[in-house]
Amino acid sequence: MIGHGFMGAAHSQGWRVAPRFFDLPRAVEMAVVVGRNAQAVADAAAKWGWAESATDWRAVIARDDIDVVDIVTPGDSHAEIAIAALQAGKHVLCEKPLANTVAEAEAMTEAAERAAERGIRSMVGFTYRRVPAATFARDLVAAGRIGDVRQVRAEYLQDWLSDADAPLTWRLQKDRAGSGSLGDIGAHAIDLAEYITGLHVERVSGILETLVAERPLMAEGIGLSGTASSERGAVTVDDVALFTGRLSGGALASFEATRFRTGRKNALRVEVSGSTGALSFDLERMNELEFYDATAPDTELGFRRILVTEHDHPYLAPWWPTGHMLGYEHGFSHQVVDFVTAIADGTQPRPSFGDGLHIQRVLDAVERSSEHGSAWLDVE
Amino acid sequence: MIGHGFMGAAHSQGWRVAPRFFDLPRAVEMAVVVGRNAQAVADAAAKWGWAESATDWRAVIARDDIDVVDIVTPGDSHAEIAIAALQAGKHVLCEKPLANTVAEAEAMTEAAERAAERGIRSMVGFTYRRVPAATFARDLVAAGRIGDVRQVRAEYLQDWLSDADAPLTWRLQKDRAGSGSLGDIGAHAIDLAEYITGLHVERVSGILETLVAERPLMAEGIGLSGTASSERGAVTVDDVALFTGRLSGGALASFEATRFRTGRKNALRVEVSGSTGALSFDLERMNELEFYDATAPDTELGFRRILVTEHDHPYLAPWWPTGHMLGYEHGFSHQVVDFVTAIADGTQPRPSFGDGLHIQRVLDAVERSSEHGSAWLDVE
């Protein structure tokens, strides 16, 4: 595993737990974690249960006893590492976003396709697809339970910037983060909407906006929080992204990604409205799916709250009895299951780098549309 | 109409509005309202739209141009007025509780049965049966949609006594109110549970409790509120009633009536659990009914939130389009519709005085059970 921040913790938990609950076709060994700072990465190895630590990712990639490279570094290093790993014949799991630019994502996708010809697998980490309620929503759409998709509303609402005095973390600086709400959380909303509906965003019109232009510089800080200083600096990424998408087949999708919806902590919500039904998902109630079957008698119509904790729901069989909840990190175990299974089966795991590239192109088109007065632009 | 308090306002609204939305088989004229205080009742007549006011109910009952007597006085005068009205050949609508004692209720029921032989109709005012969602719940049970009833939970939760310094209103004095939470709101919970299930409470075990024994005397006050004085007096009715009932057919019902469930304002809730489904109603969301169909596939099970505002739902046809809400007083219009229709059709309206007597007997059995250490007692 290359990197060991917040995402490193989540991925480590996935690798650790998945083999305990699922019968994986291959044994998993947590071999080595890589970071720049020798002491920090050694601590991370001890904390998260990796056998070794290292500071030179190139040396690790060159090792024969490494089969899989899991990339959880910031987006600006994804391309270099992933391409090198694929060329070295390692299966690659790369955290989202696939890259910070479309060009990088294209190079990665090309490398992934060439590697695939040699049986080398690659996947990008949109783990919310693997929340059982989201996977089950996809299954219901695929089974025709809501008919033709007419409208989609996808939003990812957070509020940690509502306070104008929240400090200027690296996530608010374009040179570090690449993007603001759009790339960080909007990407999830797009991926989940496409995954559930099976449709693609083909054209977009939108606006990116920085609602609070200056914030206190951070005196020191780790992760999302930190201590504010008395000086102020410019926020160089978007606080809010509002955009509309035309989906393959003609349906309309409306998107919102924001860190300013006060009171909404982690509300990744997708509602899909079809000709014979509808589905509504909210990550803040991730064990539930709202399903509306429009073919019921008029007097019995209503959204039903399905607890997606039944043995027959996706991924649920090895977990707990009915009505016992799963949490955030379970998606990382499911990701391990799917990735390892695809490696063993010789099939292409999804979302592929190509899927990740598509999301990057949607993000890029939204950004250009915003620069051109919300003009409608093709995604490709 | 005899009486003109809070219930008088609600009944007046029912008489006024029902003929505007429903095609009643008989024309309604709001003739005369009766009260003890001439000025107050004249004001009430003007305010609530009655053609005349009067102070002598016996004289009004004797009038030939009066066909219907609507009794909304406190419970201790129901028996005398209702029996006199029935004997005078007037159809009688009597607000709940039917009476303050079982003996009075028995006399009223006997009078009602004799009057019925002469085509005179009588009904008791459990209007929550006529909230469309509650009526529809009854319909679903009757249609077998939840199978055999196994368990019932019925509760009526309020919180206006949570504050130990809330004043000692007449509703907290046994000689005035007859009963506390049990008779005032528990009666509704029993009636609604029986109505929806079609079953009867046959045996009970329970406890009545006064949680705050002394309260400030009221300096002055109207209705539920008032100003507290510095002296204190004893609360002589129950604050909370908890009881279990054995229903006809064997199912168990658990009841709670309380004015101490902090934060619950008017939560009359009934949940019926059956062998193939379940229903859940909450008066605080009176336009909704939760319905669970256990015959759905395992993965699609869930309570569905039905907005009971469709044209084909009970009582809904003449009201507003789908998704437009009804409120508290609409039940009083529906009560007028059902009562006037029964008079015109020559059928027995429900709940009959006999139904009201049964509720009184349940209340009485609960009170006796509480006095005997929660012993199980037969209702009759």
Added chain:
Amino acid sequence: MIGHGFMGAAHSQGWRVAPRFFDLPRAVEMAVVVGRNAQAVADAAAKWGWAESATDWRAVIARDDIDVVDIVTPGDSHAEIAIAALQAGKHVLCEKPLANTVAEAEAMTEAAERAAERGIRSMVGFTYRRVPAATFARDLVAAGRIGDVRQVRAEYLQDWLSDADAPLTWRLQKDRAGSGSLGDIGAHAIDLAEYITGLHVERVSGILETLVAERPLMAEGIGLSGTASSERGAVTVDDVALFTGRLSGGALASFEATRFRTGRKNALRVEVSGSTGALSFDLERMNELEFYDATAPDTELGFRRILVTEHDHPYLAPWWPTGHMLGYEHGFSHQVVDFVTAIADGTQPRPSFGDGLHIQRVLDAVERSSEHGSAWLDVE
């Protein structure tokens, strides 16, 4: 009252009921209802309780014993009637939309302003402002309880066109209805968002879309429903409107009006996100308001569900005790209260014709933006 369709019923109920619960400064007499068809309007008068009926609105407007004209006809006749009534010195209540075109609305506003100089009052009927929870939301924003408004999400979601075989009613024909989802329900979303926030939409970018282009012609039909024939005709209004607005002060608002959000029956929802709090309202739960106070300790943050049924909530004092619900038509009583009070007080009731004109201009700008590839356009 000119007109007697669905809105005529609602307005009639407002005129009938308001004086019974509120102490109005002027007595209300329901004098005459006007319609084209003599028999139909006579029936309406009897049904809704108007003393007379008439077929010539000009003659009615000319009568000295008429003080107020209430216009509930389709939008294309509003301008002619309202201007004539104002010129005749009648106070005018005009149902929304103010008019079908901006030009008409401008003429009406000019007439209203001239009339106001003579003490003649005029108001447009956005009654959802008068749902107590909505009014209270406005009060909380005005009192600074959510700080500076940062983002607004306003949507009006219905689903009666989800079925592609729903018939082609007059509401789907531009020459009759003027507009589709945008004007019919989107207007409410705009008005309510502006009312609650106290801000104005200044610029817009959006798209209107007809998702189902052809539908079965109606063989016969009344109101929203009807019987489909085997022939098909073109839908000439929008099914969906998605647009973004820049509010005065700089906040962003995202709007959606649609008849294709399957399972959503009448979901007029406004969520306002501020620097120190947030509010969320949904007409499908119209007696509730969700309020988030961001100044609470971190561990106690959360949206609270306020039952807006307290004596001290707007409009609530004369209604029922705490926890007893109001319904759709209560807003029409509140409208009567506010209008009659303004007439008696000699103040300008809101929303004024000028407010209605502003809404028309927003609608017009959205329509033009849609025609120009979602370009950002000024509202004026």
Added chain:
Amino acid sequence: MIGHGFMGAAHSQGWRVAPRFFDLPRAVEMAVVVGRNAQAVADAAAKWGWAESATDWRAVIARDDIDVVDIVTPGDSHAEIAIAALQAGKHVLCEKPLANTVAEAEAMTEAAERAAERGIRSMVGFTYRRVPAATFARDLVAAGRIGDVRQVRAEYLQDWLSDADAPLTWRLQKDRAGSGSLGDIGAHAIDLAEYITGLHVERVSGILETLVAERPLMAEGIGLSGTASSERGAVTVDDVALFTGRLSGGALASFEATRFRTGRKNALRVEVSGSTGALSFDLERMNELEFYDATAPDTELGFRRILVTEHDHPYLAPWWPTGHMLGYEHGFSHQVVDFVTAIADGTQPRPSFGDGLHIQRVLDAVERSSEHGSAWLDVE
């Protein structure tokens, strides 16, 4: 760890994960798992990550390299193992119920108290106390945020017996399971209610009921499910337990434990009503706590939905960012943290065996009350 069923999986996950997220004062090694069947327990060791497996728990307890014994066997063997382990100087974590009889629980408690004098710790596994929302509810009560406790409603609702043809598993046989809904899930409701309020059940009155007396015998089966045969056998445990408790201090608590509340999968709910506030918890939404602060202005009263996922909430600091959910098994990690911390600190972990004994006494009193016509009985 002695035993390796469903609870063994959950406990193993707790031991495995806790050290990765929390800084424990002692290192944890998962040494040996014990079971009767050598092959099955060897498989369990491999699956759940224990270094060794064994079949003789006495031999394991005798080992010097074992510090902690975790008992997850059925209740009838708890006493023998726990007492032996304590006598051997091992710290003991014992899954609930502490024992199947009060006598056994008394012996265990005595052994625990003697062991405590030598610094040996023991704890019983009511893990729902360690769901952060439940722990936080306890903190709010302890901090006086809801004032004096007046009423408690505690219920644990499941529905897996609603179907009368569900097979006769060992959980429905008194000789195997000891108790039905009362001991299996009612125990959790009692413990959680006592934990949150800090009060004790002192007297009880209740009824146990078997709603479906005969069920198909199981042909074969594992865990909660299995295949039904054509023969039928008697259900010898309770399906439903309804009881009322008098709490220390005088408050009333109403309890329900049932496997017949159709549609409720795992609804352990506790609502505590106090003089200045209220709290409501539902395990089906385990990351949320409803909190009502009655000291707010009348117009701003309402239950607020707190997402208990903030850094400052109990147990949350080492987990994920705000708004990321925890699941069922996280409570087992928290249990490990608390148990290991108490061992290192030399303090008594809670719930102690004495706490577990008290719960057994409440269960016993309920059972006896049921046998004596719901008579009120003292718990001791």
